[in-house]
Structures are given as structure tokens and as C-alpha cells.
Amino acid sequence: EIVLTQSPATLSLSPGERATLSCRASQSISGYLAWYQQKPGQAPRLLIYDASHRATGIPARFSGSGSGTDFTLSISSLEPEDFTVYYCQQRYNWPFTFGGGTEVEIK
Amino acid sequence: EVQLVESGGGLVQPGGSQRLSCAASGFTFSSYAMSWVRQAPGKGLEWVSAMSGSGGNTYYADSVRGRFTISRDNSRNTLYLQMNSLRAEDTAIYYCAKDDPAGVAIAGTFDSWGQGTLVTVSS
Numbered sequence: 068e069i070v071l072t073q074s075p076a077t078l079s080l081s082p083g084e085r086a087t088l089s090c091r092a093s094q095s096i097s098g099y100l101a102w103y104q105q106k107p108g109q110a111p112r113l114l115i116y117d118a119s120h121r122a123t124g125i126p127a128r129f130s131g132s133g134s135g136t137d138f139t140l141s142i143s144s145l146e147p148e149d150f151t152v153y154y155c156q157q158r159y160n161w162p163f164t165f166g167g168g169t170e171v172e173i174k
Numbered sequence: 175e176v177q178l179v180e181s182g183g184g185l186v187q188p189g190g191s192q193r194l195s196c197a198a199s200g201f202t203f204s205s206y207a208m209s210w211v212r213q214a215p216g217k218g219l220e221w222v223s224a225m226s227g228s229g230g231n232t233y234y235a236d237s238v239r240g241r242f243t244i245s246r247d248n249s250r251n252t253l254y255l256q257m258n259s260l261r262a263e264d265t266a267i268y269y270c271a272k273d274d275p276a277g278v279a280i281a282g283t284f285d286s287w288g289q290g291t292l293v294t295v296s297s
Contacts, residue, residue: 099282
């Protein structure tokens with residue numbers, strides 16, 4: 068099973084600042100990584116697929132990069148609604164696995 | 175607009191069974207693989223099971239293999255999860271999720287999610 072490790076667990080930032088979230092895979096997953104946003108009491112929402120492709124309707128402030136084992140989700144300028152939890156997920160191998168999540172909190 | 179509506183959750187005793195349903199609309203259901211993903215209270219996401227659009231391919235997480243069965247009725251645009259021999263650690267919100275893109279057996283990118291249904295396994 069491929070283990071995804073997200074860091075940091077919590078990221079404390081102010082609105083308008085840039086957020087950089089990391090996801091590291093236990094083995095190479097090529098570019099088969101997605102990022103999801105989950106707000107309290109809601110289902111996850113797809114942000115980025117295949118490492119760097121924004122999903123439909125996702126604002127341009129969200130971007131993804133990386134390949135192999137190291138991936139990054141960047142939020143260029145945090146909006147109030149961006150302070151929530153983010154998960155990465157790999158689809159390279161069965162079983163599909165998620166990272167443990169990063170919470171972006173208001174500093 | 176894609177809509178996924180789960181139902182069937184509730185309180186069940188350890189060792190018991192429960193069947194979840196996911197009613198889909200707004201897309202050609204039979205063209206897309208579907209998955210179940212769960213989230214224990216206050217915890218992260220765990221993929222549970224997936225089925226191809228035709229129903230010919232199925233996959234399970236080790237934690238549920240042999241106890242859970244995924245199925246679908248494309249004539250009713252509905253996905254199911256039959257859960258047997260339930261354990262306390264199966265307590266979670268269960269989400270159904272639409273795969274993307276169409277035409278691939280199971281791609282593993284979840285572009286639409288239902289609101290989830292809570293299953294509580296407790297005596």
C-alpha cells in the first residue's frame with residue numbers, strides 16, 4: 068500500500084498570504100495525485116487532479132506541482148473560505164490512498 | 175448538474191448488516207466508475223471500494239474485503255454497498271463518489287461526491 072504523508076499537519080497563516088502544502092508518497096506514483104478540500108460538515112471537493120490540473124470551477128489561486136514522490140499544493144493568496152482541511156490522494160496503485168490531511172488555520 | 179444522494183445509514187449492532195444506496199442523477203451513470211469512501215468521526219478519508227461503469231470490475235480495501243460488497247443497478251442509476259459483519263471500526267460517514275473521466279474502467283479521480291450517510295456500529 069502506498070502511504071501518503073502530508074506536512075505540515077497544521078499551517079497557520081493570515082488572509083492574503085501564500086500557502087504551501089506538501090504530500091510525499093512512499094514510492095513513486097508518477098503524476099497520479101489529486102488534492103481535495105473539505106470544509107466542516109461537507110463532502111470533499113476536487114481541486115487538482117493528476118498533480119497539476121485544476122478541476123472545473125476551481126479558482127486560479129490554487130495550483131499543484133510535483134511528480135514521483137513529492138507534490139505541492141499552493142494557494143497564492145489565501146481567501147477567508149480557504150481556511151479548512153486539504154487531502155492528497157493517489158490513484159497510481161490499488162488501494163487508492165489518502166494522506167492524513169493538512170489544516171490551514173487563521174493565524 | 176451532478177447529484178449523488180446517499181441513504182441507508184443508521185445505528186447497527188456489531189456483527190450486523192446494513193445496505194447503503196447512492197442515487198445518481200445529472201450524468202450518464204453507466205459510463206462512469208463509482209467508489210465508496212468513508213470518514214470516521216474526526217478522522218481522515220479512507221477509500222473503501224470501487225466498481226467500473228459496467229459493473230465488471232470491482233476493488234476493495236483490505237479492511238473490508240470479504241465483508242462488504244459493492245454493486246450497481248444502471249437501470250436505476252443507483253450504487254450500493256452491502257456491509258456485513260460490521261465492526262465498531264466501520265463507524266463512519268460513507269460517501270459515494272463519481273469517478274472521472276468516463277470510459278476508463280476505474281480512473282480513481284473523484285470529481286463529485288454525495289453528502290454522505292452516517293453508519294454507527296455500536297451495541
